Structures are given as C-alpha cells and as structure tokens.
Amino acid sequence: MFGWLKRGTSRREEPPAAGAAAAERGILVFENTSEVIRAEQRLRDSGRQVRVMGPPPEIRTGCDLVIEFPLIEELAVRRLIEEAGLRPLRVVPVSGPLLQPVDLFQVKDFGEFLMVRAANMKLTFEKQTRCIVNVSGGGCPDVPYLARELIGKTLEEAPEPRRIGHTLCGYALQLAFEECRRRCSL
Amino acid sequence: MALVDARGLSCPQPVLLALGEMKKLGKGSLEILVDTDTSVENVTRAAESQGWNVKEVQPEGVGYRLIVEKT
Numbered sequence: 001m002f003g004w005l006k007r008g009t010s011r012r013e014e015p016p017a018a019g020a021a022a023a024e025r026g027i028l029v030f031e032n033t034s035e036v037i038r039a040e041q042r043l044r045d046s047g048r049q050v051r052v053m054g055p056p057p058e059i060r061t062g063c064d065l066v067i068e069f070p071l072i073e074e075l076a077v078r079r080l081i082e083e084a085g086l087r088p089l090r091v092v093p094v095s096g097p098l099l100q101p102v103d104l105f106q107v108k109d110f111g112e113f114l115m116v117r118a119a120n121m122k123l124t125f126e127k128q129t130r131c132i133v134n135v136s137g138g139g140c141p142d143v144p145y146l147a148r149e150l151i152g153k154t155l156e157e158a159p160e161p162r163r164i165g166h167t168l169c170g171y172a173l174q175l176a177f178e179e180c181r182r183r184c185s186l
Numbered sequence: 187m188a189l190v191d192a193r194g195l196s197c198p199q200p201v202l203l204a205l206g207e208m209k210k211l212g213k214g215s216l217e218i219l220v221d222t223d224t225s226v227e228n229v230t231r232a233a234e235s236q237g238w239n240v241k242e243v244q245p246e247g248v249g250y251r252l253i254v255e256k257t
Contacts, residue, residue: 113202124198133205133235134198136228144227152235 026071027101028081029055029062029090036065037171042084043069043077050077052175053101062089064119068101105179114183118175120168123150125180130154138169146173155181188214192229193221193249200225201232204254208236213256215241221249229254 030036036052043050051068059066069077071093081088094100106117113133115124121143124134131154135147142165150158155177162174190207192200200220207216216238218229230240233254242253 110199110202112206113198115198122197124201133232134201134228136197136224147228147231151231 024071025068025094026074027053027056027059027092027094027099028067028069028077028088029059029092030066030086030088031062033063033065033168033171035086035088036063036067037168038084039081039086039088040067042080042086043067046080048073048077048080052104054104056094056099056101058096058098059090059092065104066101068094104175107179107183114180116176116179116183118179119172121172121176123173123176123180125155130156130184132158135173138167138172140167140169142167143169143173146170150177155184187253188216190216190218192225193219195225197224197228201228204229205232205236208233208238208254208256211256215253215255218252218254219246219249220252223250226250226252 028039030039040050040052049070052065053068054064055062055066074091078091092099104118108115112128113124113126115122121137122134123132125132131152132150135143135150137143146161146165146169149164150161160174161170161177165171165173188207188211190203192203195203200218204216204218220226220229226243229252233240238254238256240252241255244251
C-alpha cells in the first residue's frame with residue numbers, strides 16, 4: 001500500500017543493536033559517480049566534513065565511490081543533498097567491519113618522491129620541493145591538459161584540478177591532489 | 187651520452203629515473219629508452235618542465251628512444 005512511499009525515499013539501513021552505539025559515521029551510496037561528485041560538492045560548500053571513499057565489501061549496489069559523513073548530521077546531510085536534487089540509493093551507518101568504507105588512496109614511496117593514486121589517477125611529487133613531477137592515468141580527454149598545468153609546479157602553486165578539469169579523471173586527480181597536500185601538512 | 191633504460195618499468199618510474207639523471211647531469215644530452223606511448227608523453231612533459239628540450243623521439247625495438255638536451 002505504501003510501496004510508492006518506499007520507492008520515493010532512499011533506504012535507511014538500520015544498524016544491528018550491538019553496533020548502534022559504535023556507528024558514528026554513515027555512508028551515502030549513489031547510483032553513479034557524477035551524483036557523488038555533486039553531493040560531495042554540495043556538502044563541502046555547506047561546511048560539512050565529508051570524505052569520498054570506496055564502497056565497503058558488504059555494499060554491492062551503487063557506484064565505485066561513496067560519501068562518508070558524521071552520522072549525527074544525517075538529517076541535515078539528507079536535506080542538503082535533496083535540495084540539490086539528489087537522492088542516495090542507501091544511507092548506511094558504519095556499524096561493523098564489513099561496512100567500513102575503503103580508502104580510495106594508494107600511496108607509494110619512491111624515496112625522494114611520493115606517488116598518490118586516487119581511483120584511476122596518479123600524482124607524483126618530489127618530497128623536498130613539493131614539486132609535481134608526474135600526472136598520469138585516466139584516459140579522459142583533459143588529462144594531457146591537466147598534466148601540463150600541474151607538472152613543474154609545487155602543490156601550493158598548482159591550480160586545483162577540479163577548477164580546470166571537466167571529467168571524472170579531473171575529479172579523481174583532485175582527490176589525489178588533496179591527499180598529497182594533506183600528507184605534506186602532517 | 188648518458189643513458190636511462192626505463193623499459194619494462196611502470197609509471198611513474200621512467201619519469202623518476204629520467205629526472206634523477208637530468209638532475210645529476212645538470213645539462214647536456216640524455217638518451218632515454220621507454221616502451222609505452224604513455225611513458226613518452228610523461229617523460230616529455232617532465233623533461234620540458236625542467237627546461238630540457240626533446241630533440242628526438244624514435245621507435246626503438248618495441249618501444250621508443252628519446253633524446254633530451256639542455257644547453
């Protein structure tokens with residue numbers, strides 16, 4: 001009888017009672033990556049502390065990216081993304097090991113250089129100077145342009161890939177870029 | 187001429203090896219062997235960002251031979 005209502009609202013997964021107290025974070029699962037990108041932008045613009053991650057092993061629906069958010073802010077988060085015309089497939093409390101989102105980043109230390117890979121894009125910089133020496137991966141048409149704009153510049157000087165890129169590769173490169181900056185600030 | 191053989195190495199290692207040799211040389215000519223189009227592009231961009239000019243890109247076996255120079 002209320003099937004339409006169920007269809008019209010995204011599913012909110014109830015955590016097991018034992019894990020309820022531990023679930024301080026939740027994840028938003030979307031159908032495709034462009035929705036993830038738009039939702040992340042909306043939430044960040046509103047000052048929310050969110051992270052794009054890989055989906056946990058137990059989540060088999062949606063795309064290859066999820067958004068992690070503080071569960072205490074669920075209502076506000078839902079409202080913000082719905083205002084942006086977005087509806088997550090699922091909202092899941094991180095209540096157990098199999099629901100832990102996966103880190104999107106792979107980091108490889110080459111001695112003087114550090115490479116950070118985010119999804120399909122790799123960014124390598126010299127540790128001492130923070131100069132970007134290589135950008136690769138993807139296969140999107142704007143990757144050569146992004147590479148030329150970033151290589152030879154420091155992490156501080158380089159333009160943010162999200163400002164100059166227009167593809168998913170640009171988005172993934174932005175994630176790698178932010179992770180490089182974060183690691184440099186530790 | 188100094189030589190960097192980066193064949194068989196995956197990204198970003200060809201770039202890192204080439205940059206290391208360029209740094210060591212300071213200027214002059216350097217021959218770099220790579221085996222993918224992507225490595226040619228990556229090494230070219232890295233070399234140019236350091237003020238080196240790519241003088242030559244030639245097929246070499248199953249890969250490529252690049253000559254870069256800085257005066």
